[in-house]
Amino acid sequence: xxxxxxxxxxxxxxxxxxxxxxxxxxxxxxxxxxxxxxxxxxxxxxxxxxxxxxxxxxxxxxxxxxxxxxxxxxxxxxxxxxxxxxxxxxxxxxxxxxxxxxxxxxxxxxxxxxxxxxxxxxxxxxxxxxxxxxxxxxxxxxxxxxxxxxxxxxxxxxxxxxxxxxxxxxxxxxxxxxxxxxxxxxxxxxxxxxxxxxxxxxxxxxxxxxxxxxxxxxxxxxxxxxxxxxxxxxxxxxxxxxxxxxxxxxxxxxxxxxxxxxxxxxxxxxxxxxxxxxxxxxxxxxxxxxxxxx
Numbered sequence: 001x002x003x004x005x006x007x008x009x010x011x012x013x014x015x016x017x018x019x020x021x022x023x024x025x026x027x028x029x030x031x032x033x034x035x036x037x038x039x040x041x042x043x044x045x046x047x048x049x050x051x052x053x054x055x056x057x058x059x060x061x062x063x064x065x066x067x068x069x070x071x072x073x074x075x076x077x078x079x080x081x082x083x084x085x086x087x088x089x090x091x092x093x094x095x096x097x098x099x100x101x102x103x104x105x106x107x108x109x110x111x112x113x114x115x116x117x118x119x120x121x122x123x124x125x126x127x128x129x130x131x132x133x134x135x136x137x138x139x140x141x142x143x144x145x146x147x148x149x150x151x152x153x154x155x156x157x158x159x160x161x162x163x164x165x166x167x168x169x170x171x172x173x174x175x176x177x178x179x180x181x182x183x184x185x186x187x188x189x190x191x192x193x194x195x196x197x198x199x200x201x202x203x204x205x206x207x208x209x210x211x212x213x214x215x216x217x218x219x220x221x222x223x224x225x226x227x228x229x230x231x232x233x234x235x236x237x238x239x240x241x242x243x244x245x246x247x248x249x250x251x252x253x254x255x256x257x258x259x260x261x262x263x264x265x266x267x268x269x270x271x272x273x274x275x276x277x278x279x280x281x282x283x284x285x286x287x288x289x290x291x292x293x294x
Contacts, residue, residue, distance in 0.1 A: 029053055031081060034127070040093055040113035043100030047090035047114070049127060050081040056128030059135070059157075059293040060086040062114050064149075066140030067165065068197045069095055071272045073139050079281040080137075085288065086129055090114055094201035102200040104141075104167050104211050104219060111136070111149040119155050133157055135292040137284060140243070140271065141165045143235075144221060147251075151227035158232040158292040160284055163243050163271055166251055168220030170243065171212035222254040232291035233262045236283065242271040263287060 036047040052058045061080055065072050069091065077087040092110045094102030117123060119131045136159045138146030143161030150159040165171075171190060183191070191205030217223055233255060237248040245266065255262040265283060267273060273280045 029055075036088070036090075038090075038113060038117040040100070040110040041106075043093045043098065045090050045093065045098045045100075045110060045113070046096075047088050050077050050087040050089075051127065052081050052084050052086050054084070054128075056086075057124070057130035058084060058086045058128055059133035059288070060088070060118060060127075060129045061135050061137050061288070062111070062118065062149075063087050063089045064111065064136060064138030064142030064145045065089070065091070066138070066142045068200050069142075071139060073137075073162075075277055076137065076281055076284060080285060080288070083285050083289075085293070086127065088114065088118060094203070096199050101202040103203075104171075104208075105215060107141070107145055108148050108152070111145050112152060115149065115153050115155055131155070133293050135159060135288060137162075139163065141167065144219075147221050147228075147233065148224070150231060150233070151221070151224045156231065158234075158288070159228075160234040160236070160287060162236045162273065162280070163238040163240070164221075164235060164248055164251060165243055166219075166221045166247055167212055168216050168218070168223075169247055171208055172216045172219070221251055225251075225255045225258040225260055228255065228258070228260045230259075230261060232287070233260060234284070234287040234291075235262060235264045236273075236280065237264070237266045238271050238273060239266060239268045240271045261291075 031053045032051040034049045034051065036049050037044050038047065063073060063077050072089065074089065077089055080087050091098040092102060092107040093100030118129055119134060124131050134155060135157050136146035136149045139162040143164030144167050146159040146161045147164065150156045191209055194203060194205030194208040197203055212219060235248055235252050237245050239245060252262050252264040267276050269276045
């Protein structure tokens with residue numbers, strides 16, 4: 001009996017050893033996910049990395065959520081990974097448990113920290129990232145972060161923005177004096193919404209408006225389109241009342257005037273494109289394949 005048990009144990013150990021080698025050899029051919037963290041100005045930010053199948057290196061997308069990030073667009077992450085792209089999703093400072101305090105300028109800096117983190121040579125080798133083919137995809141406020149990100153970094157190939165909230169326009173008051181008595185109904189709604197966002201540390205509706213007003217020129221994406229140069233941008237607008245279509249069209253026009261190769265698409269849907277998810281993924285993939293993965 002003991003001999004049988006010894007033989008079975010030996011066979012099992014041999015099987016596990018062989019399978020371990022096979023799994024290690026096959027690993028580059030499998031999709032995988034990995035929990036990551038990186039620092040932005042001293043604060044730790046949580047991230048989830050969706051690794052594409054194959055030895056790579058792969059084109060890589062940083063996926064940027066909106067305000068506050070209830071819609072994470074992880075179907076886009078999964079779909080792009082299936083198409084051969086690595087994707088990293090992360091939370092900005094002060095959002096959803098990330099360290100630090102949330103803020104519009106902080107979020108812009110967090111995007112730059114994410115780019116630096118993924119393009120580090122050791123990190124890129126470990127995650128099979130092609131550092132020459134890194135792009136940003138963002139939704140709503142994340143669309144702003146995607147455009148600001150490519151304006152501020154030369155390490156990116158292109159950017160995709162879904163129903164972009166140009167913060168210097170969307171969150172700033174229409175009146176230059178900033179008198180709270182002159183707030184429009186839409187501005188009051190944005191402030192009330194900001195007060196409800198308990199998942200954003202240190203945040204409030206008043207703070208959202210104050211930051212947008214104090215940094216209005218800097219946070220207006222139209223003022224910095226020249227920084228994009230000849231890199232491709234895809235703007236996808238939704239025909240909803242959350243972000244007026246005219247504001248996204250104005251951004252597209254500013255890009256065209258600066259000779260930025262921008263593609264503008266309008267979808268008849270709500271702010272989260274709930275009825276066109278497959279089309280949104282297909283459009284994103286086609287654009288990335290044509291402009292961002294060469």
